[in-house]
Amino acid sequence: MRRRSDRATKEKALVATEEEMKSAGRKVEQGPEEFQCSGILEQDFPELCARAGIAHVPRVTPRPAPSFPADAEPPAGTLEEALSRIEHRYSHFQPRIQVEREQEDPRSVRAVFLRGWKLEEDILGVLSQCLPALGALQAVHLWNVALPEPLLPVLAALPTRCSRLRTLSLEGNPLPEAAFELLMGSDSLWRHLSLRSCSIGDSAAQRIGTSLSTPTSCNQRLESLVLSFNHVSDLGAQHIAEGLRLNRSLLSLSLASNDIGDAGASRLAEVLAPFPLTHEEVVQRRRLLLAEAMGRSRASPKETEPHGEHGASRRGSTLGNKLPPARHGKAAPKKKESQRKEEVKQSKKLPELKVTRSRDLKSGAQERLSPEPGARRGTGGWDAGIPRSLRDPLAGAAEPPAALLEARQQRGAVVLPGNRALLNLSLAHNRVSERGLGAFLAALEAQQREKQPKVPGQQGLLCLGLERNRIPPTSPALARLQELLPPDPDPKGQEPEEEQDAGT
Template sequence: MKKRVEKVVKEKAAGNVEDEFSKIADDYQCSGSLEMDFPELCSLLGMKEIPAVTPRPPASRCQSHCFCHFIGWKVDELMARVLNKTLPALSNLQNLHLWRAGLTGRTLTSLKNTISLCSNLRTVVLEGNPLPEQSYHLLISEDSMLTHVSLRNNRIGEEGARLIGSALATAQAANNNLLSLNLAFNSIGDAGAAHIAQGLRLNRSLLCLSLANNHIGDTGASRLAEVLGPFSLTHDEVVERRRLLLRRDQSVRERTAHLHTTFFKFIFLGLGQSHSFLYIFGAIWDTGQIFHPVSLHQSAELVETVSPLLEPGVQHTGGRVILPGNTALTSLNLAGNMLSEQSLLLFLSSVGAQTEGGGLLRLCLNRNRFPPDCDSFLKIKELMSLRDPLNKTAPAQVDDEQGQAA
């Protein structure tokens, strides 16, 4: 392979060798070994400085999944091409960490496409990579298979938070795979927190969310507290709910009509078959395979896209449609913000109304603008200490983001 490259360089020294280099790189067949493929592809693309790749041994002999850490590497377009070839070839790649990689909107888009080709990649840590385009939401789009994403220290502001909130959920679509999202040490603010809260209204997969150190005050915190308890649907959400109900009812009617037709065809075809037909028909009737209204309704619901707008417990009060709050979220970190006791009262009300069937198990509110001995804070700590199944003896208000800023 190297001899071929040298030959190309000699033959086209006066011309444009870049295209030929690219073709050679595209034809390269990865072996599945990052230590072998990465430097080879970098060389084929004419990169002068090739970062060293140091394999990390598994923590235990039974651990076979792969971690890729790119710390301080500049991921320009050439490097993005190398990653696009090498990472999908790593069949056991599950974790990808990029810290201060100098990403741009274009290289992030390329990275997103690469991630979609990595069949087992579930965790992406993209920190210290501020983007003017604020396009981090591409990593958590509706079709993303990632379950854990960290976007700390990226200077995410209101626009980035708006895009992330829409990626979490809208009335028409939602991310159903993401379990944890770390947005600590950004600049989300009150307006951005409101956008994140909007996404939490109809998202039922996210379990852990960190918004620590984001300049969030009572206005943004109140929007977050609101979605934890019952809330009124907006006009657009009501319209979408009606559309889903009509679609579900239509599905039930179509299936009922189909089974009725099948039923009568079965009878007419069986006429004249005397006792053998009657015996078979009776057996099928007894097992309920011909027609059962409850089964029809359940099967219609199975084919319907799961949506919180159709979840049980919806109430109609004073012309409003009230949806039960988000009880899927189990951990919320708001440490290091600007919350006052006013916010604590709202959280105490919303969390206190959540039943044992779901809801927050951990709410971190350290280092905000209220005295640590205020009554509302103490009540929240007591409530959380009773709920947290992993922390029965230690204080419930542990701040895992403290000291992590860079």
């Protein structure tokens, strides 16, 4: 009896072990159990790190407010005070994640800071799972974290998962050139981007200018861009100026502490004043006008494209009305009057094809030209069998620059009023002399002549930073420039950007 009971016990143990192994195998195949983040970063981050098998988990701590200046001497007093002073000075070099809250509620995190330690791929993968649960998150700051290139798509996709996240700071991270298409492309959702001390040269500046705008695409969301403390020269400034020709979303641009001289400053000033369009831009403008006309004609196909017996009879009657009336003596004047009435009726039925300016194109024409989500054109609709280049003149352009429609004919050329959306431009700590200053003065005078305060986006440049350049303080052009620009409402409340610490 004992042998039978022992044998039964062993068989049950073996069956249980086999079931456990099978269940473990299913878990390995299915992956780890999905963890529902609670929105408290101090709890979610360590739990997800443990599930991912990360040994050294950085701590999540609130961002402390500075209680004394960074260059102050250690306070004379107890040993605890001296140790707290030293810990405060070097705390940002320790591997930790600091958070800034709107309130004392741990779920009200509005900014996340990672500073001075190498960011591994697994850590950013865990963060990408935690951050969407933070409903109040607005900014992510990654300072000197040796950001690897494979993680850039993860950062580019973060705003699609975080509803309020619009600010990204990547200061102190030399980025590959391909990063700018991901962070500043036409489909990017970032509104504020800081790339200070990222070793950006002229080739990278060319990609940045292309990301801002081209004749066929345009970034319509980025509002502020910081490119200070880099290696942008006159050639790079010219590339960025090319991107500002058709961009109407960027409000603030900082190029402080670079290597820009008069040539680059003059090219930046040219795009602020009226300038003629290039041949490529004129061709794209015609395509936009054609697309707008096609969009209006598609809105009422029954009226614009008659078909069938009724359409044939209508066309026949219209053609008949165009023929000269037969001579029948005194009845001719009555026929002319009836023909005029018929022409008036036909003209009232036909829709008017008017050219819409840029602000109307953004709201109306773009919605009509863009297809429905998930729908494919040319699969059996009205445009089946027609080449895509003829069906849609804007084929391949996700967001065409609507600023082209602001152009007007002037003295045999197509002239654009200039970029009046840019409000703040900083060129402090560069090599600009009075020649570049004169170019900006001419551009501001042109903006003042054509300024339309009642129209949104027509304010023009309001702040121009030219401190610590090669401009004498007694220059008459500088005095005239200061008269054109409005005074700073709080000059003491803003510290010069070049004197701020990138890690604070």
